[in-house]
Amino acid sequence: MAITVVGSVAYDSIETPSGKRDRCLGGAATHFSLAASFFTDVRVIAVVGEDFGPRQEAVFSKRNIDTRGIERAPGKSFFWSGSYLDNLNEAKTHQTDLNVFAGFDPKIPAAYADSRFLFLANIDPVLQRRVREAMPGVKLVAGDTMNYWINDHKPALLEVLKGLDILLINDTEARTLAGENNLVRAARAIQAMGPETLVIKHGEYGASLFHKVDGRESFFKVPGLPLHEVVDPTGAGDSFAGGFFGYLAAQEKQTPAAYRRAMFYGSVMGSLAVERFGTERIANLDRAEIDTRFNLFRELTHLD
C-alpha cells in the first residue's frame, strides 16, 4: 500500500576519500523514496526551487514516484555540502543553505489522502506534526530525526513522538534523546515517549529493532555488510528507512516476521546506497540486485 513521505529534496556537494560530487540530487525524502519505490508506491511532499529541472524530476519518475506533492517555489533548492575525509561514519558539514526550505509549508495533494503509510523524514518537528495531523487516516507512521532537533527543539519533537508508531534513529541520537547510555534502557525510555517500535542504527555495525511481540519485549538485529569500499555514506540512513518501511507497507499484515524481513531490506538498501555517490546506485538499481544482496545478508547471519 502507498507511502506518503515528507522531507527534503535537495542538492548535496560531497567529498569522501573516494572522490567528490558537486550539487548532486539528495535530501532525505529523495533517498527514502527511491529505496522504498522497489517495494511499494511512494508519494512525496517537499519543496524545491527553480534549479530543480526535468533531469531531477526524471530520477523520480523513472521509479514511478508520485511527485505531485513537490511544490516549486521561487529561489533555490535546499543545499548541503559536507565531507567524510577523516571519518566515514560522520559527516563534517561545510555549508547548509535552507533556501526555499526556510518557508516550507507542506501541502498534501488530494490524491495522497488515501495513503495508509506515512514517513516523516528528518525535518523540523513542527512540520512533521502538521503533516501527521493532516493525515489522520494513516495506519502506520514512522519517522526520523537528528541531534539538532533533539537538543534544541525537544518539546516539539516530543509532540511528534506521541504520534509515531516507529522511530528510526542512530545510537548517539537514542542516547541523547533518552539521557541514558545503555541502549536497552534508552530504547525503553524512548518507547515510553510514544513509538512502540524503535529502530536504532549503528552505522557500519548494522541496526537493532526494539519492539513488542505478544506484549513482551523483543529484539532483532541485522548486521552491516562488510564492504571493501564505502564510496559515500550520504543517504544511507534514509535508504535504510526506505527499504524497511517500503517492505513493511507492501505486506498485508505487519507481523513480527515482516518486521524482521523489513530490517534485512533496510540494511540491504543502506548497503547498496553507499556503493556510489548520492542517488547513483539506488536510482539505477535492478530488483534482482536486491534479492542477491538479501541472500548475502542471510548467509552472513544464519547458522544453516
Place this chain on the structure above:
Amino acid sequence: MAITVVGSVAYDSIETPSGKRDRCLGGAATHFSLAASFFTDVRVIAVVGEDFGPRQEAVFSKRNIDTRGIERAPGKSFFWSGSYLDNLNEAKTHQTDLNVFAGFDPKIPAAYADSRFLFLANIDPVLQRRVREAMPGVKLVAGDTMNYWINDHKPALLEVLKGLDILLINDTEARTLAGENNLVRAARAIQAMGPETLVIKHGEYGASLFHKVDGRESFFKVPGLPLHEVVDPTGAGDSFAGGFFGYLAAQEKQTPAAYRRAMFYGSVMGSLAVERFGTERIANLDRAEIDTRFNLFRELTHLD
C-alpha cells in the same frame, strides 16, 4: 579434543558503574579456560605467586581444568586494576604489577603434549612464539594480542602471526595492525600476515568472522546481545575466545558450519561473562544456561 592455553592468571581490582571488586581472580587464561571448559578439556600454562591459594585453585578444579602447568613462583601474582566509569567499552588502567609474570618462562608439562588445540592468550609475543614452537604437533592454533604489542613489539608479533591459524582481535587493534581503516581491507592485510581466519570483535556490536570457504572469501557476523546492564566487561573478549575455540575444539571437523556456531558460542559466553564481576558468572554457570542463551542469539538473528 583438549586445548592448551598459555596466558595470565591474575588478580584484578575493578570498578564499574555497577560497583567494585578488590583483587578478584582474573587474567586472560583464567577467563578463557573457564569459558572453554564447558565444551572441551582445558589445560593451562601460567605462573602465579604465593597469593594464589586453594580457593583460586578450586575455581579451576571445579571446572575440571588441568592446572599442572600453572607454576608457583616466589612473590605475588600478576595484578591489574582499572575502571570503566565513563565508558564500558574501554578500561582505564590504574595499575599494572607484573610481579611473578615478569620472569615467566612457560614450561609445558608432558601431560599436555598431546593437545591438538593451542590458544595463545594476550601475552608477550616472544612467549607466545616459544610455546607455539614447543608444540609442533598441534592441529589448530588461535591467538589474541593487544595494542601494546602491536605498537611497540611489532616484529615479534609478526613472527607469532605466521604460526597462527586464527587471530582474535578488536576493531581498533585490527585497524592499527593493518594500518588500514576499512575493516574488510584490514582483515585481508592481516590474513596475508599468517592467520587464515580472523575474528574481529566489535564490543557491544558483536563480532565478524573473516575466513575462506572453498578458496573464496567468506564473512559471518554475530551481534552483541542487548543487555539491560553490563556489570563488568573485564574478560569478555577472553570468554568469547573460550566459547569460540572451545566449541571448535570439541568438533570432529572444523567445517564452515562449525565456525559459524563457534561465533555464536563465543558471543554467548561473552554476553554471560559481563553479567557479573570477574569470573563470578562463568565459574558458576550451568550448561543449560548456555543453550538458552544460544537460542536467544538465534532468535535475535534468524528470519524464521
